[in-house]
Amino acid sequence: MKFVLIDRIVELESGRRIVAEKALSLAEEYLADHFPRFPVLPGVLMLEAMVQAAAWVVRERLDFAPSLVLLKEARNVTYKSFVAPGQVLTVEAECLELTQRESTFAARGHLAGREIVKGRLVLRHLTLAEYDAGWADTDERLRTEQRARFALLWKGCPAAADRAAV
Amino acid sequence: MAAPSRQEIFKKVQQALVDALSVEENEVTEEATLTRDLQAESIDILDIVFRLEKAFNIKISQEELTPRDILSNPEYVNNRKLNAAGLAALKQRVKHADFSKFEQDPDIDKILDVFTVGTIVSFIEEKLAASQS
Amino acid sequence: MRWIWFDRFTEFVPGERAVAVKNVTLAEDHLHDHFGAFPVMPASLMIEGMAQTAGILVGQARNFTEKVILAKIKRAAFHRLVRPGQQIRFEARIEHLTDAAASTRGEIRCGNDLIAEVELVFSHIDQNISGLEFPDENFVFTEEFMALLKTYTQPAAENIPL
Numbered sequence: 434m435k436f437v438l439i440d441r442i443v444e445l446e447s448g449r450r451i452v453a454e455k456a457l458s459l460a461e462e463y464l465a466d467h468f469p470r471f472p473v474l475p476g477v478l479m480l481e482a483m484v485q486a487a488a489w490v491v492r493e494r495l496d497f498a499p500s501l502v503l504l505k506e507a508r509n510v511t512y513k514s515f516v517a518p519g520q521v522l523t524v525e526a527e528c529l530e531l532t533q534r535e536s537t538f539a540a541r542g543h544l545a546g547r548e549i550v551k552g553r554l555v556l557r558h559l560t561l562a563e564y565d566a567g568w569a570d571t572d573e574r575l576r577t578e579q580r581a582r583f584a585l586l587w588k589g590c591p592a593a594a595d596r597a598a599v
Numbered sequence: 600m601a602a603p604s605r606q607e608i609f610k611k612v613q614q615a616l617v618d619a620l621s622v623e624e625n626e627v628t629e630e631a632t633l634t635r636d637l638q639a640e641s642i643d644i645l646d647i648v649f650r651l652e653k654a655f656n657i658k659i660s661q662e663e664l665t666p667r668d669i670l671s672n673p674e675y676v677n678n679r680k681l682n683a684a685g686l687a688a689l690k691q692r693v694k695h696a697d698f699s700k701f702e703q704d705p706d707i708d709k710i711l712d713v714f715t716v717g718t719i720v721s722f723i724e725e726k727l728a729a730s731q732s
Numbered sequence: 733m734r735w736i737w738f739d740r741f742t743e744f745v746p747g748e749r750a751v752a753v754k755n756v757t758l759a760e761d762h763l764h765d766h767f768g769a770f771p772v773m774p775a776s777l778m779i780e781g782m783a784q785t786a787g788i789l790v791g792q793a794r795n796f797t798e799k800v801i802l803a804k805i806k807r808a809a810f811h812r813l814v815r816p817g818q819q820i821r822f823e824a825r826i827e828h829l830t831d832a833a834a835s836t837r838g839e840i841r842c843g844n845d846l847i848a849e850v851e852l853v854f855s856h857i858d859q860n861i862s863g864l865e866f867p868d869e870n871f872v873f874t875e876e877f878m879a880l881l882k883t884y885t886q887p888a889a890e891n892i893p894l
Contacts, residue, residue, distance in 0.1 A: 436762035436774065466735035468871040475735065476802045477783065481776040501767060503810070504775040509621045510805040511640050539621075552805070553621045561770065574769040619806070642803040645833040646853050652828065661832055 438482040439489070439524070442587040448494035452525050453486040453586070459518040474516035479524075479550045480507060483540035487526040487554055489586070491536050492579055498533075499558035500575035505535065510552030520544060526554070534558060602727045608655075609720050615650040616716065619643055629717035632697070634709075637716075644711055651719070657726050664714070664722075666692050670707050681705035695721035733761055736876055737781035738822055741884035749825040750789040752880075754781050758816045773814035775848070778840055779805060782850040786824035786836035788881060790854050791873055793829055799872045803833070803855035810848045818842050832856055 444452040457474050464472035488502040516522050526540040535557055542550035561568035603611075613627045620637050633639040639647070648659050661667075669675055669692060675685025686705055690698055696713040743751035756763070756773050763771035783802045791800045814820055824838035833855050840848040857866065883890065 436765035463733045463735040466874060466876070469874060470867045470869070471871050475780065476805075477776040477780040480779070480805070481774065484776065501770065501772070503772070503813075504808075506807070506809045507775075507779070507805050508807050509619065509643075510808075511642055512803055513640055513642075568770075571769050575767055578768045642833070642853060642855055645855070646804055646806060646835065649828040649833075649835050649853075661830065 436481075437485070437582070438478055439485045439586060442486075442489060443523075445490070445493065445587060448490065448528060448531055450525070450527050451486050451490045452523065453482070453489070455482045455522045455524060457516050457518050457520055457522065461518075464518065472518055474522065476510075476512045476550070479512070479516070479522065479542050480510055480552065482522060482524045483526060483538075483542065483550070483552065484554060484556070486524045487528070487536070487538040487540060487556055489583060490526060490528055490538070491531065491556060491558055492583065493587075494531060495533065495558065497576045497580055497583075498560070500560045500572035500579075501558070503557050503559075504554065505557040506555040508553040508555075510550065512550050514544065514547070514549040516544060516549070522549075602724075602731050605720060605724055608723050608727070609716075611654050612651065612716060612720050612723065615647055615654060619647050619650060627716055629715065629720070631716050632712060633714045633716070633719075634711045639711075641711060644714075647719075651723065655723055655727065657723070657730070659726070664693065665710050670710065676707060679707050681707060694725070734876075735780075736880075737777055737784050738880070741785075741880060742821070744789070744792075744881065744884050747793045747826065747829075748789075749823070750785050751824075752781070752785040752822045753819055754822070755819050756814055756816050763816060771816055773818075773820070775808065775810050778810075778814065778820065778848060779808050779850055781820070782808075782822045782824060782838055782840060782848075783852055784877070785822040786826075786838060786852055787854060788873070788877055789824055789826060790829065790834040790836065792881065793826065793834075794856075796870055796873050798856035799858055799866065799870055800834070800854045801857055801872060802852060804853040806835070806851040806853060808848060808850045812842070812845055812847050814842060814847055820847060 438455055439453045440456050442451060442453045467475050484504045491502050523543045526538045528536060528538055530537040535555060538554045540552055540554055541548055560572045562572050613624060616627045616637060617624055620639055620643060622637050631637055652659055669685060669688050675681055675688060681689060686702060696718045697715050698713055701713045738752040738754040741750060741752045766772060766774050787800050821841045822838060824836050826834060827837050828835045833853060835853045837851050839846060
């Protein structure tokens with residue numbers, strides 16, 4: 434399975450705020466285990482969707498400089514309801530603080546306008562070459578992967594507009 | 600050992616709420632309602648109760664805060680709303696809470712709205728005093 | 733992709749504490765997306781491993797009569813990366829347990845290294861969520877989870893010479 438928990442970026446205010454969507458499909462195989470006869474998006478994948486949305490804010494703002502953007506701390510992530518197959522979870526992350534090294538976000542998830550999850554996230558940004566110069570080429574590969582993924586998700590960026598015009 | 604002062608209790612309750620709800624200290628005033636002002640969900644209330652039990656070394660049962668025998672009693676509840684008798688019974692059981700807004704629309708699913716920070720502090724103050732005697 | 737985020741219990745003290753281990757392997761699809769050129773075990777899935785370990789500990793303490801689901805992550809703090817070929821250990825203990833809910837606290841370790849600290853609150857959903865319909869049976873504790881517990885409590889079946 435692809436570990437991509439954001440299908441589409443809907444809004445992006447550079448360095449400040451992102452709105453993105455994750456659609457849930459019955460074709461997602463893990464649903465057979467979670468749960469049998471009651472398939473719902475696992476809570477930690479709602480968290481992962483919020484983390485990935487916030488990570489895009491970081492990457493876009495820092496021009497993809499950090500090759501790895503990882504969850505350092507999640508606080509008070511509260512779950513209020515479930516996402517069922519066929520539904521779309523709208524995820525919103527608001528940046529509270531952002532430096533080269535770390536960022537803090539207040540994140541929320543909505544289902545048809547109703548808030549069903551919220552939490553505080555701290556992300557850590559790093560490059561492998563900071564720790565071992567021999568990994569600089571891996572950093573570049575990671576950056577290339579992330580830029581390509583971003584172009585797929587964010588239709589607002591110039592590359593996407595060119596494709597649409599064809 | 601002397602029972603802690605109200606101010607000492609308030610400080611510990613304030614810390615528990617800051618930790619559980621990701622709110623700032625200055626938002627946690629005596630008058631603030633847990634659900635409306637501090638955005639606590641029902642699971643947060645359970646989390647907060649656990650933290651208070653630990654902080655004050657006391658046991659708090661769900662019944663003391665949201666008495667199921669009143670909230671699910673057909674003599675007190677019509678269409679998920681408390682009638683006059685139900686409200687009276689609830690006020691007798693759950694002291695210190697602010698029922699003024701709740702009374703205008705006594706929806707049992709909104710019962711948690713009656714709890715302010717001050718309510719919690721008074722509740723703990725009373726429990727600690729009772730355990731001293 | 734299966735939704736089983738630990739491989740084996742190594743300790744299980746009913747009502748108190750459980751330890752489970754998970755091998756991180758390149759056979760796991762999701763690692764190739766997280767992050768392709770440099771696979772690391774996602775923090776969210778490590779939280780799930782802890783939630784499953786702790787959730788079974790909580791469920792067993794009430795004889796699996798409750799549907800125990802993760803309702804709140806109080807805090808999950810990560811200190812180190814986890815990479816393919818490593819084995820991580822989830823060490824969970826129950827802090828509070830009532831009719832309505834339970835809270836657990838625990839650490840994730842790799843060898844002697846502390847990977848993360850995870851504090852969770854579980855809800856017993858039949859008691860807590862009104863207006864939602866659930867199937868009657870306890871769908872949370874699947875046969876796979878019961879088999880993992882049985883492997884610990886009744887290990888003799890594993891020691892079969894060929």
